[in-house]
Amino acid sequence: MGALVTLDLPDDSPMLGLPWIITFGPLGDADEWEPVVCGPYERPHALALAEAVVADEQLMAVVEPLLPALTTEEIRSEIAAAQIAAEDEAARVDQADLYGDFEDVIDEELELAAEREPVPEPLPPPGRDEVRAGFARIAKLLTSKGD
Numbered sequence: 001m002g003a004l005v006t007l008d009l010p011d012d013s014p015m016l017g018l019p020w021i022i023t024f025g026p027l028g029d030a031d032e033w034e035p036v037v038c039g040p041y042e043r044p045h046a047l048a049l050a051e052a053v054v055a056d057e058q059l060m061a062v063v064e065p066l067l068p069a070l071t072t073e074e075i076r077s078e079i080a081a082a083q084i085a086a087e088d089e090a091a092r093v094d095q096a097d098l099y100g101d102f103e104d105v106i107d108e109e110l111e112l113a114a115e116r117e118p119v120p121e122p123l124p125p126p127g128r129d130e131v132r133a134g135f136a137r138i139a140k141l142l143t144s145k146g147d
């Protein structure tokens with residue numbers, strides 16, 4: 001079984017409506033090959049396809065939103081936002097180090113939370129017609145952006 005990585009977003013996040021891509025790559029350091037990027041898909045389709053592939057193989061799948069930027073300014077703005085978020089995360093990590101190493105406690109809390117939550121059943125992968133219908137909706141979304 002492989003690994004699936006994606007963003008944990010609130011139900012009202014505007015990112016949920018964006019097109020999503022899947023990047024498949026090796027799970028460990030032993031394998032070296034160029035990642036394969038697929039999509040764009042609607043988020044539920046991307047998650048279901050990624051789950052179906054990694055369920056049978058030792059791969060990592062990263063499911064992430066595709067940001068349809070129209071200008072270099074929009075791209076630069078997204079890059080700046082990502083850099084600021086990374087700096088904020090680094091600052092939080094540095095502050096945590098001031099108070100000691102709590103990784104063991106966090107791991108225990110995550111394990112307890114996982115025991116309490118039911119294991120979700122993987123979604124069945126969408127069929128060709130469902131994916132094509134998703135492509136049509138994504139094309140409409142992309143061609144109407146900025147209007």
